[in-house]
Amino acid sequence: MIHKFKWGNNNFVVDSNSGAVHMVDDISYDILDYLNGTFFDYTENYIVKKLENKYTEKDVREAYQEIFELYKNEKLFSKDTYENLATEEKLSSPIKAVCLNVAHDCNLRCSYCFASEGKFGCGKRELMPLETAKKAVDFIIEKSGNIKNLEMDFFGGEPLMNWDVVTETVKYARSLEKKHNKNFRFTLTTNGILLNDEKINFINKEIYDVVLSMDGRKNINDKFRITKTKTGSYDLIVPKFQKLINSRGDKSYYVRGTYTNQNPDFSNDVMHMYDLGFKSLSMEPVLCDDKFPYALTEKDLDKILKEHETLCKKLIKLKNEGKKINFFNFNVDINNGPCVVKRLKGCGCGNDYVAITPNGDIYSCHQLVGEEKFKIGNLNEHTFDNKIKKKFLHTTIYHKEKCKNCWVKFYCSGGCAAKNYQHCGDIMKPFDLNCKIQKKKIECAIALWALT
């Protein structure tokens, strides 16, 4: 299976099953319209005839032979031979990552928040007790088997509202690393309101990757990201984010925005944040029901796809000027990247990744918190239903009818299970709008990689 696309004067061809990416001339690009991976004795002459009014016979035969050579080397029209890897034995993974919802509460009232301004689907505001957080550390050590690298994400709500639990949990986990031969990597997502020098120092010392939430230009950010008294958060958070980043050295961070139908020109928001000194950025579409006035729907799609291209062109220009900028969503490792086993498994929710709520409930994903059918157990009640975990083994790209024959399947890995559930009512049915955006992102990622 191949996918081809044009980017300015450049022609790209992706061979989905090998991962090979080619830049081709116009002749080869046109020849590929007549090929589907089956080569007959008469194919070459047939194509020469078809293109005789456009190219010379010599050029067509030359280009055809190059295509045929790549086919023989399994770099074009290569076969998908990985379905035999989608066995329960190969797919079943120890739990190695926990999203720790230390706060089901928030000091902002962002109207688009998927977590209902911190309450999630649980309907009440609460903070996680330290005892539960420590049980979560014990849980992941016990469930992770021989895997050394473990991840724990402090999430909410706003995790800085439960700061003592964050710091004590880190200390507790660090005290157990050597004994159990584990390496904890902590991540944290914050709106920045409660950041101060003490917290910045701790985060920059202990947190492997920090995600700082803001949406870009002041008028855009302050439209949605508002305090309890309905004032914008931009002026409060920007200096704090700048302080954190300026003292973070080479450690990873992302300033992460959400775009809605209110800012279809979101490349300007990304550039605004870049101008504020934030060099590592991410921008994601809002996740909500179509009934909300800011929802992104099919009618916004053309604008969104064009805006991704606009953003990519801006990034190509900056990088070719020698500027440093890292945009997460176009940041695909075209040469290496994860192994094919990980790519076919998907996001790992319910399998190697779970979310834990303040009362100790264990869910298959932070976005499915409050959905009873995705609850796996409870830390305080010492319950864990392996049958539910096992269900999530059968969510690979080979289990999703729509993904099997899609060129982007080894890049997106079947997309986000929670998003599928929220939009299509079924974790196995990829959300079409998201698929289309995802394909554009991958094209942009390839262009950015190739042209800088």
Add this chain to the structure above:
Amino acid sequence: MKHIKTINTADLKKSAEYGGCGECQASCQTASKVNTVSNQKCEHKK
């Protein structure tokens, strides 16, 4: 090759030989809390 230039060295088939060790970062633990598996790094100790 005159008409085609292969611009990367990816080899998914080879990765099937050693893949699945699980030492890499879980997909949702990166900047994207809402998923592109391919933007992650392999941390397999080859």
